[in-house]
Amino acid sequence: MRRPAGPRRLGRAGAWALSAASHVVLALGAILMILPMLWMFSTSFKPPAEIPIWPPHLLPRAPTLENYTGIFQVAPFGRFFLNSAALSLVATISVAVTSLVAGAIFAKYTFPGRALLFMLVIATAIVPFESYMIPLYIQLIPINWINTYQGIVLPYLIMSFGIFLMRQHIASAIPTELLEAARVDGASEWWILFRVIAPLSSSALGAVGIFAFIQMWAAFIWPLLIANSQLLFNMEVGLTAFQFRFSSDYGKLMAGSVVSVLPMLVIFLILRRRIIESVALTGLKG
Amino acid sequence: MPAESLAVVKRGGVVWPSRRQWRLTGFCYVALVPILALFAYIRVFPIAWSLILSFYQWDLISLHKPFVGFANYVSLTHDANFLTALKNTTIYSLATVVVSTVISLPLAMFLSGTTRVGVFYQAIYFLPVITPMVPMAIAWKWIYDYNYGILNYALSFVGVKPIPWLTSSRIALWALIIMSVWKILGYNLILFLVGIRNIPLVYLEAADLDGATSWQRFRFVTLPLLKSILLYVLVTATINSYNVFTQVYVMTLGSQSAPGNAVRVLVYDIYQNAFSYFHMGYASAEAVILTMIVLVVTAFQFGFVRGEET
């Protein structure tokens, strides 16, 4: 449904001017948004000679793939990529399941201490992870989870924000009567959870999954701490650890950055409608 | 039939939870307990431990770890690095949140008027949000380069002399702010868009019929109805910006990078105290203070925004 074109007092010309101006601003803004990525992309194809020059070339005059082959020679970035993908997948599934279950229970069931527990879930999200990394690290020692994949993914298996989101969404979007009706029909709570609540909140679940994926993909300080072998590095750690000392080998750095950003871009391009809808939903229920 | 009446039954004159209630509560525990156990393990225990540590002089490797009460907290109030970090983080948070909100709200207004192109724009603006921070911080470091960076190149077209974005102690923080605004703008935009789209058409049409100007319509109809979205945006942006770390870590590496104190933020200071100087207890105290500050600021925002509601 179209919004009203504008107060009638402006008249047709005025409304048109406003619309034109807004398009110009939007377009300019859009260019500024993608320019950094385009620049990153462009630099990654430049040979070393073309990088520290002034004025800078917008496009490489002698495009080359040497930066890309170079980073793969220097470090097993392919392996880093696979690690990132696997870890992100596991984290996403785990966050989705835990957020759904916990969110639904907080939303639709009463039990003693519910409010307090929910507060705890929210409150712990405010504390910066960097401040309790060491205690968590120490906790992992007796169970030998240092330098393991499970050690890396552990803190990312639950997302307070995900629980919060699902709770808000389920509380407002799913009428309790629906659940009651299912119960009357003899359904188990598990069935209700996965066959009634989950499908109805799939958009919110999608949003939670996306945030979880992004968070795990972008993780770097914890994986750095836990991984004692390069075989376990994810892309972000790989990039940081290979910022060669004092160096500004920007061609290779940009190539590495592109490889790290590309999967997110591809996923986004494919799922963009879904993703934006899901994010929009978080606003509605937030 | 309301659920509550099924919760209890009377049996033999005593009020019991009904079988149904047992089943429901039982399910809660079975389903929730494993999740809560994991949650306790990865969040509650480490945070609690960290809180306790803040009252000790707990150096990671020293054998002597005495209880010192509030000594760490008191030392922090004299600590020049902490105070610098506090100042920088506050400026950073304020600027990032305000600027990104002030830019994204009008943009959302514009976008709400377009239809077909709208989806395309949404995607473009949201792109920076999904990119991982480390590679983009590296890319921005290159963009900000004083000698060969494309930003200074673009500015030279409008006659602006090259700006030492990252190496100047006055400008470095603003370079960081600009980058962060770029990153979160799209997210705020989408949220505001949703809020705007949800304003019932009748209110806007009523305003038009009353002869309101664009600005009046915005000020007295749109804005008040965006309250809850605005609050949500402000709170999440504030919490995230107070916890900024990755960009600072990446941008302070190397010899052409930002001077340490210019971009010293709280989490970076905590990291340095813990990992470079090994003062874990001290760093924990700092983290506690950071959390307190964020809570206070958030509470203030709630009060401020909610308070304006009639």
Added chain:
Amino acid sequence: MNSDGHSGAVDRRTFLKLAAGTGLATAGGLGFARTSFAASTVTLSLWTGYPELVPFYKGVAAGYAKTHPNVAVNVFSTSLREAETKLSAAVPTGTGPDIYDIGTNISVKFIDGGLLDPNPPDVVQYMKSGAWDSSVVEFFNIGGKYYGLPLQDGSRASMFYNKSLLKEAGIAAPPSTFPQVVEAARKLTKVDSTGKMTRSGLSLRLSGQGSGIAEKFRFVLEPAGGSLIGKTASGKYHNNYDNAAGRAALQFYVDAVQKYKIDDPKIPHDADAFVAGTTAMFFREAWVIGEIQQKNPTLDYGVVPIPRWTAAGPYKMLLQPWGIYVNGKSGNKSVSWDFLKFLTNAQNAVQLTSMTGWVSERRDVDWKPLLAKTPQFQVFVAPPKGIVFYVEPVMSAWDEIETKLADRLAEAYVDPSLNNNPTKVAATIHTMAAETDGILKTAGLYGTA
């Protein structure tokens, strides 16, 4: 809904849990596979914060495997800042490697914490066999016991100068005193038509994270006659730069940036700049030679000692022996020590320097073949007679002292209120010195008698 209304849901939930669990278990299996596979051989883990040393370590490991085929060495590297982070978490908690190389600023903390064992007697004997200068050996003497083996020197910083640029500016010989350096740098600095510096005469360490700024500050402070910390007869420490030397050193930097303008924080610095020709002179360590060979092999450059303050004064050179240590919690200590003795022998010493550019601390090495190929190593491997070495005090507070001083210096260098203002310079030095003393006091090391 199935006929009984239950099994569907249970399947779904079980399936999800199984999937997640399997995923984790497989990942865990991958993680554990390494250790279980290594049951028959001894695998030593070695961590380094110097990725450029990795080829050297791997080469030595291969050489060692020839005589000890059952020993494998796993080399793990990250860049320095990350390596320090990882070690500081891993070593105290017992999850660290068998062997690691680290500066004494960190190792001294581990020694304090009982995480490093004193060297076994055979290793001590090896150290005192004459292969190393006694000042180097004593550097690893903490409280009467020896820890670690000297591997390479992290400094011996000297002055690199671009021969062709100096010739072009009509400078006959590289400067040998600080006043000469300033004079030469002023001739060598180039500025474009807008006033922007395009080439610095002398590239100084003006910015960046960590303690580097303070370390490079000492390159000027020491020749001027001061030092960061002085030790008293009773073994206590206090600042040693709140004096004429300290003021002169800070003045040098302030003048360099603001008065004579021979360097600028905005222009590229360091090895990259020297390789590219955007600076004519700078003070750095031997690894730059490797960079030049890789990135600009035709560069015509020379290396001389860092200038002395006046023609009468001595040349001074910073020695930073870097050690390689066996983790006190390692399960393979004797094998590790044996490997380290091999790693630090004379043949591998030559390998170290020629492969990586880092100078081995061993003095019983025949450097002639190396010098024939790369004469610029001369000053590093065989410093001239009469040069005075200085080392850093080995204490846990050192890192904090240098890092905090670095932050203050970076601000001071570009502070316009210090320009032509000796009083302010003196006051600034005084504030910095007070902070240094404060850190010493907290560490219980302060004393003036």
